[in-house]
Amino acid sequence: MILKVIPFAFVGPGWSSAANLSVCIATHSSVNRMQSLAELLLSWKAAASVAVFVSGPDVQIVQLFLGYLQFCYPEALLRVSIHLIHSVERPPVESSLPVGKKYDCKVHPEKFLEELSPDIGMSMEGKNETETVYPQNILRNSAIRMCPTEWIMTVDVDMLPPPSLHRRLENFFAQKENGNCSKCAFALPTYEVKPPNGLATPLEMAETLPNTKEDLLRLIKKKSARPFHIKIFKKNQETSKLSRWEKLPRLPNDDIHVAYVVNYSFWYEPVFVAKRGFPPFDERFLGFGMTRNTQAYEMFLAGYQFKLLDNAFLVHWGFQEMKRRPAWRLKQTAANYNLFKNWLLEKTIRYDSDPLNLTHKIVKNQEKRRFRVTMDKKEG
Structure with missing residues (x-):
């Protein structure tokens, strides 16, 4: 599969000013998962670089969805750059856009995307991943390359940061012992959290996110939060020893600091912040399996240390359960x-x-x- 990258297909009005900050989020999405973008971008108040896999008329869906976000959630697109990636066999094609389409902000992003399908005819690979293998590592690397900052955090589109995380990371990297560490990968604990009842708007969901470790610990105590992938792939976060992280003494403020150095083991899939120049994700791995853990292993071979951060974490809405894979x-x-x-x-x-x-x-x-x-x- 030969792919073509269309860099900076969309650039938010605050992108250049966000480039002066320390950390950029790099993420990726297929068209049918773009509903998660709104909440991610509303939660992260710094630079975000997003690679979107498109095919055929998918690019028209992206354009309309961005128009919807600009109208209903302008803050979400303020500091973002979006890059389109497609296979040369299925390039973006022109199609007639609905004339005078009005954006109803009461419509949830997920419903909005569903309504676009009959209007334009979303390509099959936009609806499921059986037609074309989703090249997630190529997308990750593309998003990373377009980040303008010294420090980069590579997340999946459904991994959400607390609203204050960007500010506290800025303070963390302002400290010389952190900002000067070229072979540090600062890992963030990642948790599954039960979402509020009902289909809330992205802004409401962002405001519902636990903002501090204390908020998260309360959810864990109520059994409304648990380590990411604990039921479907325990080794994803197991190396972080999150039961130890949860019991660390509480400091008088919510400043981010290093909790401890992780004793690396294979199959570990940390979400981390590292300085630009860390080993890329291997683009030969297409689709699912061996995509993130191989990159972490190469970082380990290259001499990186994984340091788990305290008072910092990511959230994935919903408990994931083991089920039969297609x-x-x-x-x-x-x-x-x-x-x-x-x-x-x-x-x-x-x-x-x-x-x-x-x-x-x-x-x-x-x-x-x-x-x-x-x-x-x-x-x-």
């Missing part, structure tokens, strides 16, 4: 795991390091020798 997703995961075997050997040789002895555990010695011979021939 066949297309299992196929993508299997393909990425097969690719991972060679990827692991490549990184072991590149960094001349295998600190967790993963090649012995995952790849047969014979395969390792065969791969080394191949690499030697290429390099020779």
Whole structure:
């Protein structure tokens, strides 16, 4: 699949001023998941770089959705840049836009997107992910490249920051011991939180987010919050030792500080803030499986330390439960795991390091020798 990037397809009026801040959020979305953007951008009051995967008439849906946000939630688009990515086989196409379309701000973003489908004819890959493999690592890297700041936080579009997080991160990086750490990856605990009843507006949902650790701990105590992916992939956050994080002594203010250094283990999928220049997400992994944890492992090989932040966290609305995965997703995961075997050997040789002895555990010695011979021939 050959992709084309249309950078800065939309730039908010406050983008240039946000570039003077320390941290930018980099995120990605398919067209049918763009409803999450409104809440994310209302919660994050600093620069945001968003890569959106489009195909065919999808670009028209993006245009109308941005018009809806500009009319109903102008604050959401103030500091954002949006970049479109499409396959060359399915480029954006012109279609007749509804004339004189009025934006009803009482309509929830999710409902607004659903209503656009019969108007324009959303392409199949906008409705489900069986037609085209979603290239999330390519999207992540594209969003990262377009960030204007020194520090970058790569999140999925449904991971929401507390409204005050941007300001407290600014204060955190103003301290020399934090701002000068070139090989620090400051990880943020991520939690699932039960949403309020009813289909609230993005602004109402943003205002409902827990803003402080104390708010989050109260939700945990009421069993209304729990670690992200704890039921479907426990290892996602397990390395962060969040039960320890929850019991840390409370400081007199809500300033962000380092709670402790994480003892890295494979399968860890931290959401972190790091200085520009950290290892990119490997774009050979398409779809689902091995996309985020491989990047974290390469950072570990490259000498980065994961430091868990206190008084900082991210929220995902809703408890996720284990359910049967669709066949297309299992196929993508299997393909990425097969690719991972060679990827692991490549990184072991590149960094001349295998600190967790993963090649012995995952790849047969014979395969390792065969791969080394191949690499030697290429390099020779």
